[in-house]
Amino acid sequence: MSRPVNVVVLGAGSWGTTVASLSVRNTPTLLWARDPDVAVEIETDRRNSRYLGDRLLPEGIRATDDLGRAAREADVLVVGVPSHAVRMTLMQIANDLRAWVPVLSLVKGLEPESRLRPTEVIAQCLPGHPVGLLAGPNIASEIVDGFAAAAVVATQDDRVASALQPLFATAVFRVYRNTDVLGCELGGVLKNIIAIASGMADGLDVGDNTRAMVLARGLAEMTRLGETMGANPRTFAGLTGVGDLIATCMSPRSRNRRVGESIARGMTVQEAVADLGQVAEGVKTAPTVMALSRDYGVDMPIAAEVEAVVAGLRSPAEAYRGLRRLAPGGEHDVA
Ligand SMILES: NC(=O)C1=CN([C@@H]2O[C@H](COP(=O)(O)OP(=O)(O)OC[C@H]3O[C@@H](n4cnc5c(N)ncnc54)[C@H](O)[C@@H]3O)[C@@H](O)[C@H]2O)C=CC1
């Protein structure tokens, strides 16, 4: 009889802990926490109170603060640290990971200097390993609470996704597959910026029509950039595109949406991020996305206004006035 597959999740924030609590229902799972106190609390109390409050995690979940040990145990490695920490975390384990171990990213941000997507950073740090991602409309706390949700495992080789799919699926967590890694990954990255704009709309009390406009035109921007970069435009109509966009723009629990709302209600960007105490990837990713939009010659007016707001160059009210001044073109114009 073959032994079970060991899933190792790096990053015991809200999402890494949640994904570990899904996979542990199917297979042995070890979670790496940078903070030893978090690892101890997960092992002894089955809670991660810093990120998931009082919620009880499933039985069998194990945690460690020993990164090398975690990497050596992995048959499947899941990367759940924020985008700014991916490279430095993986460089430390390049010699600990066994050959061919598949690596799955949960990360929804870009590396600022290189403009690389997380799967590209992973491929650089861990050459030779199959790389993919798990993404979709997945607000962590709702999934730990047991509400139904769905996600996509995206890998270039569909056989790898087929092998990974059952490790994360549960009776209430449906896992689909997609071979469009670029499209799925960009959806998760870009929706964070539109969610900041949506939060700003909420903070300005501008109404649901405005919010729907931001959502629909935001999706148009996401799809334009994705298609120009080589993604399948249909991917943006799926779970990792419009699905994640809706969840993040509408949910009171979305950190990116909350940052936008806090800024519109008068906080500085720094105050809004500090108040959150968790990662809001869209804040750091907005300038990198705008650099990409310039590289590829793609017009992204909503992202441009969000970039100006997070850089402190415009207030949310000015950003919305700026958007109103734009002359609308054809609804499906590509530039
Ligand atoms: N929370 C959610 O609902 C979802 C989050 N994501 C994505 O998952 C990624 C991780 O986010 P969350 O777990 O939500 O963040 P979080 O803010 O809840 O936790 C961040 C975790 O990363 C660790 N960390 C921070 N800096 C680090 C460093 N330099 N080195 C090593 N570890 C470090 C922290 O100690 C903490 O454990 C992000 O890219 C996020 O966009 C994706 C889907 C859902």
Ligand SMILES: O=C(CO)COP(=O)(O)O
């Ligand atoms: O990606 C997410 C939901 O799919 C989480 O969004 P936030 O990071 O804005 O909370």
